[in-house]
Amino acid sequence: MPLYHNEDQAMLADTARGFMAEEGNIAKQLRHWRDRNCKDGFGHALWKQMAEMGFTGMLVEEADGGLGMGHVEAGIVLEEIGRNLTPSPFLTSSVLAATALKHGSDDLKGRYLPGLIAGDSVFAVAIDETAKHRPSRIATRADKSGNGFRLNGAKTFVIHGGSADMVVVAARTSGGDEDADGITLFAVPKDVAGLSHDHVRLVDSSMATHMRLDGVELDGDAVIGEIDGGRAVLDAMLLAGRVGAAAEGVGVARGAMDMTVDYLKQRKQFGKLIGEFQALQHRASHLYSEVEIARAATIKAQQLLDGGSAHADLMASVAKAKVAKAARLAVQEGVQMHGGIGMTDEYDIGLYMKRDRALAEFLGDAHFHANRVAELSGY
Amino acid sequence: MADLEQFRTETRAWLEANCPPEMREPVRGEDDIYWGGRNATFKNDAQKAWLEACIAKGYTVPMWPKEYGGAGLSAPEAKVLREEMGKIGARPPLSSFGIWMLGPALLHFGTEGQKQRFLNEIARGEIRWCQGYSEPGSGSDLVSLQTFGEDKGDHWVVNGQKIWTSYADHADWIFCLVRTDKENKYGGITFMLFDMASEGVTTKPIKLISGSSPFCETFFDNVKVPKSYGDDVPAYVGTINRGWDVAKYLLGHEREMISGADGGERQAAIGAMMKRHAARLGDDLDPVLRAELANFDVDALAYAAMGEKFLDEIKVGKAHPAQPNMMKYAGTELNKRRHELMMAVGGSRSLEWESEATEGGKPSKSWLRTKANSIEGGTSEVMLNVIAKRILDLPGA
Ligand SMILES: Cc1cc2nc3c(=O)[nH]c(=O)nc-3n(C[C@H](O)[C@H](O)[C@H](O)COP(=O)(O)OP(=O)(O)OC[C@H]3O[C@@H](n4cnc5c(N)ncnc54)[C@H](O)[C@@H]3O)c2cc1C
Ligand SMILES: Cc1cc2nc3c(=O)[nH]c(=O)nc-3n(C[C@H](O)[C@H](O)[C@H](O)COP(=O)(O)OP(=O)(O)OC[C@H]3O[C@@H](n4cnc5c(N)ncnc54)[C@H](O)[C@@H]3O)c2cc1C
Numbered sequence: 001m002p003l004y005h006n007e008d009q010a011m012l013a014d015t016a017r018g019f020m021a022e023e024g025n026i027a028k029q030l031r032h033w034r035d036r037n038c039k040d041g042f043g044h045a046l047w048k049q050m051a052e053m054g055f056t057g058m059l060v061e062e063a064d065g066g067l068g069m070g071h072v073e074a075g076i077v078l079e080e081i082g083r084n085l086t087p088s089p090f091l092t093s094s095v096l097a098a099t100a101l102k103h104g105s106d107d108l109k110g111r112y113l114p115g116l117i118a119g120d121s122v123f124a125v126a127i128d129e130t131a132k133h134r135p136s137r138i139a140t141r142a143d144k145s146g147n148g149f150r151l152n153g154a155k156t157f158v159i160h161g162g163s164a165d166m167v168v169v170a171a172r173t174s175g176g177d178e179d180a181d182g183i184t185l186f187a188v189p190k191d192v193a194g195l196s197h198d199h200v201r202l203v204d205s206s207m208a209t210h211m212r213l214d215g216v217e218l219d220g221d222a223v224i225g226e227i228d229g230g231r232a233v234l235d236a237m238l239l240a241g242r243v244g245a246a247a248e249g250v251g252v253a254r255g256a257m258d259m260t261v262d263y264l265k266q267r268k269q270f271g272k273l274i275g276e277f278q279a280l281q282h283r284a285s286h287l288y289s290e291v292e293i294a295r296a297a298t299i300k301a302q303q304l305l306d307g308g309s310a311h312a313d314l315m316a317s318v319a320k321a322k323v324a325k326a327a328r329l330a331v332q333e334g335v336q337m338h339g340g341i342g343m344t345d346e347y348d349i350g351l352y353m354k355r356d357r358a359l360a361e362f363l364g365d366a367h368f369h370a371n372r373v374a375e376l377s378g379y
Numbered sequence: 380m381a382d383l384e385q386f387r388t389e390t391r392a393w394l395e396a397n398c399p400p401e402m403r404e405p406v407r408g409e410d411d412i413y414w415g416g417r418n419a420t421f422k423n424d425a426q427k428a429w430l431e432a433c434i435a436k437g438y439t440v441p442m443w444p445k446e447y448g449g450a451g452l453s454a455p456e457a458k459v460l461r462e463e464m465g466k467i468g469a470r471p472p473l474s475s476f477g478i479w480m481l482g483p484a485l486l487h488f489g490t491e492g493q494k495q496r497f498l499n500e501i502a503r504g505e506i507r508w509c510q511g512y513s514e515p516g517s518g519s520d521l522v523s524l525q526t527f528g529e530d531k532g533d534h535w536v537v538n539g540q541k542i543w544t545s546y547a548d549h550a551d552w553i554f555c556l557v558r559t560d561k562e563n564k565y566g567g568i569t570f571m572l573f574d575m576a577s578e579g580v581t582t583k584p585i586k587l588i589s590g591s592s593p594f595c596e597t598f599f600d601n602v603k604v605p606k607s608y609g610d611d612v613p614a615y616v617g618t619i620n621r622g623w624d625v626a627k628y629l630l631g632h633e634r635e636m637i638s639g640a641d642g643g644e645r646q647a648a649i650g651a652m653m654k655r656h657a658a659r660l661g662d663d664l665d666p667v668l669r670a671e672l673a674n675f676d677v678d679a680l681a682y683a684a685m686g687e688k689f690l691d692e693i694k695v696g697k698a699h700p701a702q703p704n705m706m707k708y709a710g711t712e713l714n715k716r717r718h719e720l721m722m723a724v725g726g727s728r729s730l731e732w733e734s735e736a737t738e739g740g741k742p743s744k745s746w747l748r749t750k751a752n753s754i755e756g757g758t759s760e761v762m763l764n765v766i767a768k769r770i771l772d773l774p775g776a
Contacts, residue, residue, distance in 0.1 A: 003688035004697055261771050276775035278764070284773065285766035289709045296688040297681035315680070322681040366677075367670075373680070374673035379654035379664065 001303050003296065005072070012073055015053070016080045023049055024086035026348050033087060034205040040163040041207035042087035051119025055090065059098045059240075064113050066098075070306035071240065075247035075298065082251020085348075085355050087206060089122040089160050091244050097123035099240040100168045100185060103225040103233045108187055112166055124164035125237065126155035126188075126211055133364040135170075135238060138183055140213060142171035149173070149223075151186065151194075151216040159362065161209030162199045165190050168237070169213070173228050183230040185237075186222045193217065204351075204358040239316050241363050243305050246298045246319040249359055253291045253327035256334040256352040260284070263338055263349075280337060287326075287333050294319070294326035314376045321369035324360040331356045386456055390463045397432040401425035403468045407738065409591075412474050415504025417551045430504065433472035440478055440502045443486065447494050448502025454694040476545075477501035477508040479636045481554050484570075484616060484629040492611025497572070509575070510633075511541040511555035511597060512626065518543075519761045521556075522564055522623065526599060528557040528571065535559070535571070537579075537602040543755070547582040547595035550575050554629075557604075560620050569615050570622030573604045589747035590732075590740075633756045634703040638686075638710035647683065648676040649717060653724045660728055668723055675720055682713055701769035708762035711752035718746040 005013060023029075023046060033043055050056050055077050060066020074095055081088055093116055101109055115121030127135050140153025151171055161167060167188045175182030188195065194216040197209035225233040261284055264275030274280055301319040304312035331353040335342040342349045360366065402425055406412060410422050413430060421427040433439050436450060441457045443449025452460065482501050485493055500506045517524040526539025537557055547553070553575055560567030575582075579602040582595040607613050617625045650672040657664050664672065689706055692698035721742060722729045729742040737743070753759040767773045 002691035002695070003684065004692055004695075261773070265772075265774060273774045275773040278767075281767035281771075281773050282760065282763040284771055285705075285708075285763040288766055288771060289705045292705065293678075293681050293685040293709060296685035299688065300684035315684070318677050318680040318684075321674075321677040325677070370670070370673040370677050373648075373676050374650055374669060377648060377651045377676060379650045379669065379672070 001307070003299055003303065005076070009072060009076060013076045013080075016055075016077050017083075019049075019053055020077075020080035020084045020086055024081065024084045024088070026085055026351065030085045030087055030205065030351060039199070039207065040160070041201070041205060042089060042160075042163075046086070047089060047122065048119040050088065050090065051117065056094050056119050057098075057113070057117035059094060060113055060117060061102070064109050065117050066113070071243055071302040072299070072306055074244060075302045078244050078247035079251035079254070082248035082253075082355075082359075083255040085204075085252070085255070085351055089124075089163070091241065091248060092125055092160050092164075093121070093123040095244040096125045096237050096241040097166070097168050099237045100125070100224050100233055101187075103185075103236070104187065105221065107221055108224060112187065115165065121165040122160055122163050123166050123168065124158050124160045125168045125241075126158045126161065127170050127234070127238075128156050129154060130156065133361070133368055135234065136180070137177055138170050138172050139177040140169070140171045142173050142184055142186065142218075144173075145217060148217060148219040149184075149186070151188070151213040151218065153213050155211040155213075157362075158197075158209045158211045159206060161211050162197050162207055167211070168224065170230060170234050171213075173230075180231055182228050183234060184227050185224040185230040185233050186218055187224055188213075188216065188218065188222065202358050204354040206358060235313075238363060239305065239313055242316045242320045242369075243298070243301045243312075245359060245363050246294075246301065246316070246323040249320075249323035249327045249356070250291070250295045250298050252352055252356050252359060253294065253323065253330040256327070256330040256349060256356075257284075257287055257291055259349055259352070260287075260330075260334040260337050267339070274337070283333055283337075287329055290326040290329055294322045297322045314373065317364075317369040317372040317376065320364060321366045321373065324366035324369070327356045328360065328366075383455055383459060387459050387463065390460055393436070394463055394467060394469060397429070397436075398464075398467060398469045399425035399429055402429040402470050402472075404470075405468065406470055407741075411470070413472065413504070414474050414507055414546070414549065415477075416507030416549065417505070418549075419504070419507070429470070430472045434503050437502070439473045439504065440482065440498075443482065443498065443502065447486075447498035473504045475501065475504060475507065476510055477506065480510060480629050480633055481508050481572075483632045484554075484625050487628060488617040488625050490611050490613060492609065493613065493616070496608075496612055506551045507546070507549060509544050509547045509550035509553050509597075511544055511547075511553045513543045514540060515542050519758055521626070522568070524556055524558060524568070526555075526557050527561070528559045528569060528604065530559065533607075534603050534605045535569075537571070537573075537599045537604055539599050541597040541599075543585070544582070544595045544597040545755075546593045547575065547597045548584060549593070553580075553597070554616070556622055556626055563620065565623050567620055568622040568626070569619050570617060570625040571604055571615050573602070573614060577602050577604070579603070587748070587751070589744045591744065591748070630757065631700075631703045634707035634762075637752060637756045638703065638706035648679050649720065650676045653721065656721075657724050660726065662726070664724070668720075672720060672724075675716060678713060679717070682709060685709070699770055701765055704757075704762040704765040705770070707756065708753075708759050708766070711749075712759060714752050715749050718749045722746050 054067055057066035058069040059074055062068040129139055142149040142151045169186045169188045172182055173184040194214045196212045199209050202208055267274045297319040301315040304315050334349045335353055338349050341347050413426055438450055440449045441452045441460055445451045485497055514524050528535035528537045555571050557569050557571050558567055559569040579600040581598045584592040585594045586592040605614055653672055654664055725742050731737045732740040
């Protein structure tokens with residue numbers, strides 16, 4: 001498969017780009033909700049519009065009422081989300097939770113997918129239990145109780161946790177905290193007794209929760225996939241999420257870079273446009289190279305994932321790490337090259353820096369993924 | 380698609396039958412590379428047999444038209460051939476500036492007569508070419524070159540000096556930028572082709588920090604260059620005084636080649652290999668070095684994806700015309716980093732300049748040679764200038 005968008009994908013990219021620039025732009029969404037101290041950190045009306053565009057269910061199989069598209073397509077939407085810093089539950093709901101639900105029973109799919117596709121429901125995923133992404137370590141316990149399970153434990157950094165109608169929770173049904181096996185995934189509905197959230201607003205104005213599960217009782221039909229065999233589903237979900245987060249990161253990097261290059265063409269100092277100074281030109285050109293390379297790695301990962309390749313996992317970590325490095329460079333150079341004005345809230349460039357920080361941390365930062373590249377390569 | 384699968388099956392069978400086992404070994408030294416030319420000798424029968432088989436099939440230049448010595452393969456077919464050759468580790472049958480640089484320029488700008496003559500010679504490795512661009516005062520600022528060809532009607536008399544002419548002392552012919560109009564900077568350069576055996580051409584080797592010296596200063600002292608080598612075979616490419624267009628076109632190809640975008644070792648991950656290497660030396664990877672290797676591998680694998688994307692886009696005309704500059708910049712900087720890390724893993728062993736264990740100081744010599752990657756074919760700084768100007772559209776660049 002050639003590493004560029006085919007005609008249908010290019011058309012989707014045009015549509016997504018126009019839509020997100022028009023409806024999902026920074027003034028209309030991020031600043032709007034932030035300035036109102038919105039408890040969700042995103043707008044439900046936009047989510048509904050995204051459903052009307054066919055975005056919300058794009059990764060859901062056609063048999064289940066979705067569009068049955070791939071990760072290249074989801075990545076196209078995510079890149080535009082990133083470029084506009086659009087606050088949206090797309091990544092958690094339409095990519096992560098939707099991937100988990102692929103492995104769910106017909107009953108679970110019937111219960112949750114229509115709401116997602118219609119843009120009425122929002123989902124979250126609860127994996128990590130520490131400040132850093134450590135999916136190999138799951139201590140939250142799910143013990144057999146009657147026909148179902150009783151969950152006890154705590155989860156951190158649950159993005160949209162407070163807004164979610166359902167949270168996909170990874171819990172341990174057997175073995176020790178660091179064991180690969182013995183994991184089971186559960187679809188935990190919003191209002192179940194024993195579930196509580198500690199809400200926190202993050203640096204990028206998004207909302208997350210620290211989630212507590214105190215004797216949460218679930219029926220056996222809340223299980224997604226196999227009991228004790230949840231690691232495979234978790235891995236599939238993480239893979240999709242990482243590739244998706246990389247795509248969003250590419251958008252953040254490109255947005256910040258474009259804004260900065262534009263500024264270099266407008267700002268005058270020493271009687272010249274600052275873009276005329278070679279010291280800045282070279283850094284801008286270097287930045288451009290890094291962002292392009294990160295984007296290529298991301299498209300490669302998307303294609304491998306869609307093709308079911310065994311290399312998708314390695315390439316997903318390459319993409320996540322490379323994008324994290326390139327986007328970090330983009331926001332840092334962005335703020336620096338804007339000079340003092342780049343430090344002000346009035347200018348958008350700082351918002352890119354904040355979003356990059358949060359997105360890079362989500363599902364593993366550049367260090368985590370470079371380490372993974374080493375492990376998957378056998379050293 | 381079915382056709383492509385069939386082509387793959389056939390190619391695999393052909394390679395199996397025609398690529399000798401000795402030609403499936405990694406290239407170890409300079410004499411493992413066959414450059415062709417009038418005075419070329421083969422290292423062994425296998426090298427000769429492999430070249431002849433490829434010439435017969437058009438596989439020294441797979442994508443060139445059949446009438447010029449190629450195989451007329453489509454881009455996807457050429458990719459299949461590359462992949463299949465890669466799988467068995469087949470060496471390139473012929474390395475040549477004719478194939479990489481002059482050939483593409485002739486395909487684009489040459490007359491039918493020039494194509495018939497020169498392209499076929501290049502495809503068969505009969506004539507070895509060198510590139511006469513740089514001058515002592517004209518490196519990055521190439522267009523300031525001073526070598527002058529005085530018009531004498533049916534010929535020019537060329538005087539001047541070139542520098543860094545790779546393999547000039549082994550080359551049969553040179554493609555050379557010569558000023559033919561002193562008044563017109565860009566519009567006064569002619570792209571000439573002439574025999575290095577012409578009277579008045581001398582070369583003097585330049586020894587590099589890596590110890591090798593395939594590089595030369597080249598001097599022209601009243602060299603007579605005819606304007607034509609026969610019917611429809613002019614001695615210049617394109618138009619007289621419009622050689623800059625050809626030079627720029629060709630530089631694009633040169634940069635693409637140096638970038639390593641079309642595969643090859645410089646974009647591959649090295650961490651696993653370095654761990655094995657360290658183990659052979661009785662050592663393990665230092666944790667901080669391991670981390671650097673991991674970060675390098677992220678960059679190398681991402682760059683490999685970029686290389687693939689770049690080639691895919693070039694084929695369908697989607698790549699930005701200045702994209703080779705980006706590939707050259709990123710690819711060569713990466714390759715330097717790669718060799719820094721390989722030196723670090725090797726430790727003091729890799730310092731050995733002449734020893735059997737290092738095959739004659741291969742690690743340190745390769746490491747030093749890579750430092751030229753970000754200079755030859757246009758420096759990294761010049762690449763960044765071009766990106767700023769042509770891709771980012773920055774002012775005054
Ligand atoms: C938090 C904060 C507090 C401050 N407090 C004070 C204060 O108390 N009093 C006060 O007077 N000022 C203050 N300043 C202003 C500060 O001194 C200026 O922001 C600074 O001098 C940079 O100028 P600028 O913002 O106009 O950036 P610009 O000059 O517009 O620079 C934009 C970018 O272009 C680059 N650039 C500009 N010229 C060149 C060149 N020739 N070559 C290469 N690159 C170039 C810059 O390095 C920068 O990256 C403060 C700024 C900040 C952010
Ligand atoms: C191993 C090797 C093989 C070569 N083979 C050939 C060959 O076969 N044929 C041939 O014709 N040439 C060949 N070259 C020459 C090569 O193309 C030149 O060395 C190259 O173009 C740089 O020119 P220079 O060496 O004169 O450096 P200079 O142009 O003097 O540059 C010196 C430094 O200044 C920087 N600089 C210059 N101008 C600018 C600018 N405007 N902005 C920012 N920085 C700038 C450069 O980037 C560099 O870092 C070869 C060179 C090497 C090292």
